[in-house]
Amino acid sequence: MGSINLVGVSKSFGDVLVIPSVDLEVNEGEFVVFVGPSGSGKSTLLRLIAGLEEVSKGRIEFNGQDMTNLAPAKRGLAMVFQSYALYPHMSVRENIGFPLKMAGMPKSEIAAKVQEAAKILNLSEYLERKPRQLSGGQRQRVAIGRAIVRQPKAFLFDEPLSNLDAALRINMRLEIMELHQQLKTTMIYVTHDQVEAMTMADKIVVLDHGNIEQVGSPLDLYRAPDNLFVAGFIGAPKMNFLTGGEASRHNATTIGVRPEHVQISKSSGLWTGKVGVSEHLGSDTFLHVNVEGQQAPLTVRTDGEVQLNYGETIYLSPEEDKVHKFDNNGKAIR
């Protein structure tokens, strides 16, 4: 049971309005990712849901019941912090068992639950260690263990992987997704990494300056971004934006084409450009092409085997049905 509903939620710190007004529905069992640049209010929104910050205006409902003013511990949510926030003076066993102990659970039951969680998270060998004797990945698993033993109504993650190295991050990402499959508990996950958002989410919430720019499934956002911000934020490498004549040809102020939706040719095409630097990733090559009449170079994805020289002239053609059009307010024209 874990549907969460935000109704006109707003937050100010003193005179600074950080979140103007947010309406959001998180359904039972959903994996929702809040994504946005630094300072966009992701953590603040999550902390409002957790109860660690007071809501300035609006309502937060859990399963239809108003919980706006409930103490954090009474909301039945578990939070995993970026810094892990383990209790340094307690062993792994005590850390994981702490919430149960606080809930007044009998010792034998706690021991059993801790064992079980440790098994799921591969922590059985480390139960007697202190947090400082663990690696970053292990610490993060302890933090997750501390969350799952409580059988919360929902999990809240605030950039839980950003302190880990790239390889471990991908690993833990899969583990968290696996956990979601097993537990089927609602999860809200904050990240500024759009790749994490795309790969993990059932539903992505894109935030900018405390406003929700768009809510939708990863593919929705990829295929049909509502505005320039979402278009530029979702997808890697970034969408190319063109203005001027090219845009007016589409009756738009700005048009956007993703790097993977541009065809290159050595003989003919819609746009003429000179090859700038190219990034070879093995499987793909990203070319930066300086197109006549455009200030910023366009990024184009081609296959990994392509060999083009710096300064060589090539021709580009966008896939017309994949061109995104935006009006002068940056809103998508459909």
Place this chain on the structure above:
Amino acid sequence: MKSNRVLLSILGWVIGFIIFFPILWMVMASLKTEIEAVATPPSFFFIPTLENYFVVQNRSDYLNYAWNSIVISVFATLLAILIAVPASYSFAFRPTKRTKFKLVWILSTKMMPPVGVLIPMYLFYKNMGLLDTHLGLILIYTLMNLPIVIWVLYTYFKDIPQEILEAAQMECDDLLKIFLYILLPLSKSAIFSTSLLSIVLIWNESFWSLNLTAFEAAPLTAFISSYSSPEGLFWAKLSAASTLAILPIMFLGWVTQKQMVKGLTLGAVK
């Protein structure tokens, strides 16, 4: 490199000796006769005698003073810690716009010379029947040390990652339990060293103890000063009294050296 280290340790010893010298001098004087004690040039070689100690103990009851010092410093420290812990907690973890100002204001009370409030305090104590009572000194020492204790604890609490307490807040609704299971274990060494610091400060305080006590509640500082009397200074006896007075606190300092240094440098060195 090596000669540098030698030089450094020589310097260390010299400074240590200079700092320790007054204490050494005092202990030496306490083992001399009154005549030897005031002799110029001072004599370094003499036949030590414990006579001064017997005289001092016969004339005034050392244990009574020592007991007063212990009771007053321990209870005033406990009371100060009891008030300072929640105060520092809220300053550190629930700061508001005015927190900085309040902290500075609290500290500013330490800048005021105590003589400035001696008369009102004395009259107040007299009217309240607090003169020459344990309670009276405990109260004034609690107030006297609160700013320092709050500041030291505040500096320490501020270094505890906020997220650890937030995690606890998510898992436990009872602030008292969070305090007992999380905050206290994390800060017990800080609280301990701050307490030591406070005890030492109280032990050595003489302004209020001399002005607000006579005999019943008089601590060791009063015991010492009773030997610098109008009839004249008795250096040897004064030294014996002083030695006796600092003995317990020296001992405490010796066994808790490590903690003490930690307390003094808390917040100063991160």
